[in-house]
Each structure stands twice: as structure tokens, then as C-alpha cells.
Amino acid sequence: MDPMSRFSVVPSGDESPEGATRPVPLEQLLRRAATGDETAFAELYDAVSSRLFGLVRRVVRDPAQSEEVTQEVFLEIWRHSARFDPSKGAALAWMLTIAHRKAVDRVRSAEASRNRDEGYGASNQDVTHDSTAEAVVERLDAERVHRALETLTPVQRQALELAYLSGYTHTEVATMLDLPLGTAKTRIRDGLIRLRDTLGVTL
Amino acid sequence: MSEDIHALSGAYAVDALDDVERARFERHLAGCPACRAEVDGLVAAASELSVLTEAAPPASLRAKVLAEIATVRPLPPLTAPQAESGDDAVTSAPPAPSQPAAEAAPAESHGDQGRHADELSERRRSRSARGLARGWRVVVAAATVAVLAMGGFTVWRQIDKDPSRALADQVLAAPDATRYGARLAGGATATIVRSTSLQKAVIVTSGMAQPPTGKVFQLWLQDATGHMTSAGLMPGGGDQVVVLSGDASHSKGAGITVEPAGGSDQPTTNPIAFVAFA
Known part of the structure; x- marks a missing residue:
């Protein structure tokens, strides 16, 4: 998945x-x-x-x-x-x-x-949308990030998720994704760079 | 060093480095404007992901937070206004250990810390009973409770430019560098990295508290007979990278104790952390 x-x-x-x-x-x-x-x-x-x-x-x-x-x-x-x-x-x-x-x-x-409690996954759905114009704008924001994520390779996405959203180290990520040692950090970096460029992140 | 340290920028931006890698990368960051710029951009990109995980906290949290901040004074701005903004971090050399120290101190007055300290001293009592001889076990004292120091400031933190920095970097990057350590309760960690070829050991801490008022943290090297030799004092608070003084190539272990100001000739308390060079 x-x-x-x-x-x-x-x-x-x-x-x-x-x-x-x-x-x-x-x-x-x-x-x-x-x-x-x-x-x-x-x-x-x-x-x-x-x-x-x-x-x-x-x-x-x-x-x-x-x-x-x-x-x-x-x-x-x-x-x-x-x-x-x-x-x-x-x-x-x-x-x-x-x-x-x-x-x-x-x-x-x-x-x-x-x-770690592993039973969380499915429960992260509890923020409901409302129908105000504000919420629509905000939802578009999230969709924009989703679209940007789709430009990443699956491995980049997985590595980024495991690192940023699950808090694993790049070494752990490499093992979990069966990547050669030292390449997870590259995937994470490449993924972030693509995300940055797609989203047009400015400081 | 053989590996390309620049390649760690992404993992650093998402906190995916272990403590030793993080310490090394932050030292690199101090002298690499390109990496700093890249890290800033990657941090910003990663932070966009949080739009996907948004969730309202329990309503009760708001009152707790507002009650708590009312009891704590915000820290003053740093006295050198540009000190954290890059360029000067390369060349200027203010003795930075004072920064984490200044940061951590006020936190100790608030209630939450007291609670953690209590828990920890309890934990220490039960652990001390099991003794120090347990190799890698790191015994935690109340003094090592993680205070609210520097936690999220990885990207903006001023980098310590103490004279031992180059030596610390060498040890951390040495081909025969071996790590010993453990995560401590309260989120604090201590990792000792030893290179026998360089005859030196370096301690890397994360989230350490300040020593109690009037006390200092003192480092020790243990020889084969169990004798402890002072390896110098180390600052508390936040994240530290400190070279242990003395030749560590034949040492059998290293530890930290809490000692009266100025340090002691021999440990006068049980170590709050000890690792055996197994």
C-alpha cells in the first residue's frame, strides 16, 4: 500500500x-x-x-x-x-x-x-471537513501537498514518510525498505528537494 | 572523512539522524553556507507535510498551555543579534556552551520539570541498586532529566566553536570510531564515541539537564583496575559534544558524575551515566 x-x-x-x-x-x-x-x-x-x-x-x-x-x-x-x-x-x-x-x-x-502503539493508523481520520469557503481553501492546500507527493518516486515517498511522519532514522528506514545502507538518506533528500521544488517553497 | 556529509542534509531536516550523526552534521553546517541554505529549504518543504496530519488537540490543552506559560518568562533575545544567522557562525567564536546553559536554567522552575525529576530520581534509586557493572547500562539520575532546552532548534542552533572542535570532529569521523551509549529516561541521551587510534573519546549528549545549583558534571575514564581518572568537566543543558581529556585508548569505561563546583579528584557520587568499552 x-x-x-x-x-x-x-x-x-x-x-x-x-x-x-x-x-x-x-x-x-x-x-x-x-x-x-x-x-x-x-x-x-x-x-x-x-x-x-x-x-x-x-x-x-x-x-x-x-x-x-x-x-x-x-x-x-x-x-x-x-x-x-x-x-x-x-x-x-x-x-x-x-x-x-x-x-x-x-x-x-x-x-x-x-x-510504540501501532494501532493509530486508521484513527487519523477524525478531522471532518466543513463546507465553508475557508475549509475549501484549506483542503486545496492539502490536495496541493498530495499532488506534490505524487511527483516523488514510491521509494522517496516511503522513505520520507517513515522519517518525517514516523520518526525513524535514515538507517532504520534503509533496513525497513531493504535499501542498501546509506541510500535512504539520499532518497529522503531527493524526495524533499522534489517536494520543495514542486511546492515552490520559499523562505 | 570518506562519506559525503552534504548528503545528510535531508535526513537532518527531518530529524532522521542519530545523535552522533546530528552532532557531526551540525559541525559541518557551521562552515557550509550551501548546506545551511539547503537545510532551510528542506525544513520548509517537510513542514508542508504537516498539513496532512492536522488534528485539533483536546480543548483542555489550551488552558494548560496558557497557565503554564504564565509562570515562565520568555528568554531574552540573544545578545549578538546576528549570531545565529549563518555567515558569522563560520568565523566568529563566542564560547557557545553558555547558550544552552542559559536556555535550560529557567525551565527548572516550572512544575512539569519537578514531576519528571521525581520520577527520575525514583527510577535512579531502583537502577542504582543494580549497579554500574552492567556494561552498557546507563544509569540515570534526576540531574539528567531532559529539560526544555534547545529541542527544536536543530536548524538554527548556534554551533559551538570550542577549540576542541576539530579534534571532536576527527574522533567522530575516525574509521575506528566506536559508539557506546544508551537513551536515557526523559529523552536525554549520552553517546560516547572512542577512537583508539586517536586515543580519544568524545561524549555527545542530547537533551541533558543542567547540573543542580552549585554542582558540575564531571567526566571520568575508568582504567582496567576500576580506577577513575578525571576527564574534565562538561557543560549541562541541551546538546553537547565534548572531548574527554586524557588518553582513552586503554580505558575500560567512561562515566559522568555530579560533583561540587570545580570538580573532584575522585568521583564523590554515583555516576549518572556510565558506559563500559566492551
């Missing part, structure tokens, strides 16, 4: 190019948070919590732990808000990077004591 087909198409919270759902740019909310503005941070939370929690839950899988990790992520965002550097990329990508690293750290450390 194509792993990417497991993904549900779900609304994205805040990144519509129109900015219709994001009256205040995330970067500005971060700057205000850096001064201790808790209201701005609450607004930031509302704008990105679904993106961050969803990613964490996909990687961590266990709902209670996902919640815990997400809470740590937000605390870290709050604490480091003054150190966000817009020249390195968008605020959302920065926050997702924090969330991803923490989620990956959590699953890898958890493996020492217990196996």
Missing part, C-alpha cells in the same frame, strides 16, 4: 496564501509573545495548535503523550519566541521544527521501555 494514501485530507489551519484565516501574521504574534504578551500567545496557539498537535500525534501516536509533548512544545516556543529568526524561514516552519524534534525525541526514548 502506498503509505501516503493513508493520509486524510484535512484542513490546514493558518497558511492559506490569502491570509483570510490569519488576520495577524504568526511572526507578529511571536514578536509580541517575546515581550510576555500572553494574549498574543493565546492567539498563536489557536492559529497553530492543530498543525503542531497533529504532527506530534502522528509521530508519537499515544494520545496522552502527544498532548504532553505538545504542551512542552508550546512552552518552548514561548520561551524562545525572542530568538525566532525570520531570515531562516517562516514562523510556522520554525514551530513545526520544534514540535517534530520533540516528538521524535519522545518516540525514540520511549522505545527503550515499550513498543
